[in-house]
Amino acid sequence: MKKIILLMCVILTSCATEEKYNAKLNTWLNSPKEDLVLSWGVPSATSSVNKKTELITYKRSSISSYNGNIYNWNCDTTFTITDGIITNWKWEGNSCRSD
Numbered sequence: 001m002k003k004i005i006l007l008m009c010v011i012l013t014s015c016a017t018e019e020k021y022n023a024k025l026n027t028w029l030n031s032p033k034e035d036l037v038l039s040w041g042v043p044s045a046t047s048s049v050n051k052k053t054e055l056i057t058y059k060r061s062s063i064s065s066y067n068g069n070i071y072n073w074n075c076d077t078t079f080t081i082t083d084g085i086i087t088n089w090k091w092e093g094n095s096c097r098s099d
Helices: 002-015 018-026 033-040
Strands: 045-048 053-066 069-082 085-093
Touching (some): 018 085, 033 053, 033 069, 033 085
Antiparallel strands (some): 053 069
16 A cells, blocks of 8 residues: 555656746746736745845745655745846745646
């Protein structure tokens, strides 16, 4: 039974990858900040770098358990916005993946 559950987890997570997440984030480059906020919602955090540049961060987290073990999953994605346009992004975490 453990092998079946492990195999199911591998199959389900193999479709979602960091490379696909990077590709998804790349589609936002040179887009207006307003479009991102309309699509992703209100950011978890914002900070101003200077008059022209700000950082907006989206945080995603979840907890799961299996066989008595608890797993914390998180992904923080930060976009750099310059003059209202997305110019860069970065992510940190152990669950930054996309289909």
